[in-house]
Amino acid sequence: MKHFFRSLREFPALLNVGAASMVAYRAEMVLWILSATLPLIMLAVWDRVAMDGPVRGFDQGKFALYFAATLIVRQLSGAWVVWELNHQIRTGGLSSALLRPVFPGLWFAAENLAAIPIRLVILVPIVLLIWWWRPELASNFDAIYVPIALISTLFAWLGNFCIQWLFGSFAFWLGQTLGLYNLWFGIWALFSGYLIPFAVMPESMADVARWLPFRALLGTPVDVFSNRLPWSNVVFELGLQLFWVTTLGLLASFVWRMGLRRYEAFGS
Amino acid sequence: MAVFWLAWTVVPLRVVFDTRVGVAGWTYDQSLLVVGFFVTLKGLLDTFVEPNLRSVVEQVRMGTLDFTLLKPVDAQLMISTTKTMPAKLFHVVGGVGLLFYASGQLPQPPSIGSVIWAFLLLSSGLACIYSLWLAVVSLAFFFVRIDNLSYVLESVLDAGRWPVDLYRGGLRFVFTFVVPVGLMTTYPSLALLGNLSAGDGMLSIVVSFVFLFLSRQIWEFALARYSSASS
Numbered sequence: 001m002k003h004f005f006r007s008l009r010e011f012p013a014l015l016n017v018g019a020a021s022m023v024a025y026r027a028e029m030v031l032w033i034l035s036a037t038l039p040l041i042m043l044a045v046w047d048r049v050a051m052d053g054p055v056r057g058f059d060q061g062k063f064a065l066y067f068a069a070t071l072i073v074r075q076l077s078g079a080w081v082v083w084e085l086n087h088q089i090r091t092g093g094l095s096s097a098l099l100r101p102v103f104p105g106l107w108f109a110a111e112n113l114a115a116i117p118i119r120l121v122i123l124v125p126i127v128l129l130i131w132w133w134r135p136e137l138a139s140n141f142d143a144i145y146v147p148i149a150l151i152s153t154l155f156a157w158l159g160n161f162c163i164q165w166l167f168g169s170f171a172f173w174l175g176q177t178l179g180l181y182n183l184w185f186g187i188w189a190l191f192s193g194y195l196i197p198f199a200v201m202p203e204s205m206a207d208v209a210r211w212l213p214f215r216a217l218l219g220t221p222v223d224v225f226s227n228r229l230p231w232s233n234v235v236f237e238l239g240l241q242l243f244w245v246t247t248l249g250l251l252a253s254f255v256w257r258m259g260l261r262r263y264e265a266f267g268s
Numbered sequence: 269m270a271v272f273w274l275a276w277t278v279v280p281l282r283v284v285f286d287t288r289v290g291v292a293g294w295t296y297d298q299s300l301l302v303v304g305f306f307v308t309l310k311g312l313l314d315t316f317v318e319p320n321l322r323s324v325v326e327q328v329r330m331g332t333l334d335f336t337l338l339k340p341v342d343a344q345l346m347i348s349t350t351k352t353m354p355a356k357l358f359h360v361v362g363g364v365g366l367l368f369y370a371s372g373q374l375p376q377p378p379s380i381g382s383v384i385w386a387f388l389l390l391s392s393g394l395a396c397i398y399s400l401w402l403a404v405v406s407l408a409f410f411f412v413r414i415d416n417l418s419y420v421l422e423s424v425l426d427a428g429r430w431p432v433d434l435y436r437g438g439l440r441f442v443f444t445f446v447v448p449v450g451l452m453t454t455y456p457s458l459a460l461l462g463n464l465s466a467g468d469g470m471l472s473i474v475v476s477f478v479f480l481f482l483s484r485q486i487w488e489f490a491l492a493r494y495s496s497a498s499s
Contacts, residue, residue: 031416035423045284048292048434055287186276195280202286
């Protein structure tokens with residue numbers, strides 16, 4: 001723990017390094033961002049469905065706002081620790097990362113945060129384009145929700161980070177866990193609101209999905225952004241999100257420490 | 269695994285058609301055909317095309333592509349046929365199974381003629397998707413690190429899970445002629461339903477030949493620029 005707090009002081013420096021590496025690999029980063037276009041496809045599909053009349057109260061404007069928010073939250077809360085950890089554990093690159101006086105997780109976190117400016121550069125024109133295409137989305141939008149949505153997005157990022165840390169740490173035993181993570185991603189996409197807004201899900205599906213961790217990683221901030229939550233529910237939903245983030249964080253740090261002991265046992 | 273992904277593909281479709289009987293002239297059972305063709309095509313792609321082209325990117329980076337180029341066989345043939353991932357064939361089985369199921373749900377079973385048409389169009393879809401991949405891989409000669417471009421292509425192909433009639437305006441044009449996911453999954457479905465005019469079918473086949481030809485040109489152009497490990 002002391003290790004962790006001492007390295008927290010170095011965080012600004014890490015951010016700087018992260019930003020520099022984002023600039024160096026900007027083309028690759030842009031491609032990464034463009035590969036998350038699924039919300040746009042889903043927007044096109046749902047928009048066509050809503051053309052014949054609102055779906056469970058969702059009209060075209062609401063769908064546009066919802067999927068614009070999905071795109072924003074997904075980009076701002078994205079992490080890629082699972083790829084990094086998998087690679088580093090397999091190649092032994094982790095050894096040198098562990099030798100540094102900085103907790104490796106902080107370094108990955110700084111990289112994620114440093115990517116936000118470049119993500120925004122791409123995100124803003126796409127969102128403006130959606131706005132131009134469906135100006136109605138503005139009438140459903142309420143700026144007062146934005147600060148809370150941003151806090152909720154931060155929680156979602158923490159959750160994503162922890163879950164990827166968890167799956168990455170499994171690589172200590174399995175060597176390669178990307179397939180496993182893909183499976184998680186698939187289930188996540190169905191139950192987080194990424195493909196189907198919670199408000200549009202069949203009731204039985206929504207009732208189950210509401211209590212699963214997936215919603216905390218995307219659905220909650222998106223629903224706050226797109227004004228889908230009554231004020232009385234906001235505190236509860238954010239609390240639930242925090243509960244899942246803490247649970248995932250504890251789980252991840254437990255598995256990480258177990259794995260680390262095993263990794264060291266190799267004598268590497 | 270294949271079963272899981274099959275179900276995964278069908279769930280959003282189920283939810284959409286839970287609220288509507290028909291969307292843009294498509295019913296649930298008809299859209300299942302589109303999904304069936306999508307899963308089949310993706311399975312074929314993952315089995316025969318993707319592993320090969322991915323390894324080319326690696327070979328360009330390592331410089332080992334030289335060994336292939338030295339052989340007196342056409343390089344495109346060589347790089348396109350060296351690897352397969354048989355495990356992914358389960359997806360093809362799943363996709364074909366879904367096609368059989370969805371055809372059985374139709375008011376009248378497809379005729380032999382329409383099955384032949386569907387098969388032809390599926391092949392031309394595969395040709396299109398192979399061409400796109402080859403063009404993307406050719407870019408590796410210029411940019412070296414191209415792994416992420418393949419993710420972009422893959423995510424655009426996801427649009428093929430839905431009947432192309434759901435997209436409108438510019439998007440419709442893109443998905444018919446630029447990244448012809450419509451030709452790959454919607455047209456074969458229309459053929460099975462007996463709703464495809466012979467003209468559209470021919471057009472689709474012509475487009476696939478144009479794609480094959482163009483990608484061959486891009487590949488040769490890129491190859492000419494290739495500076496190998498030694499030169």
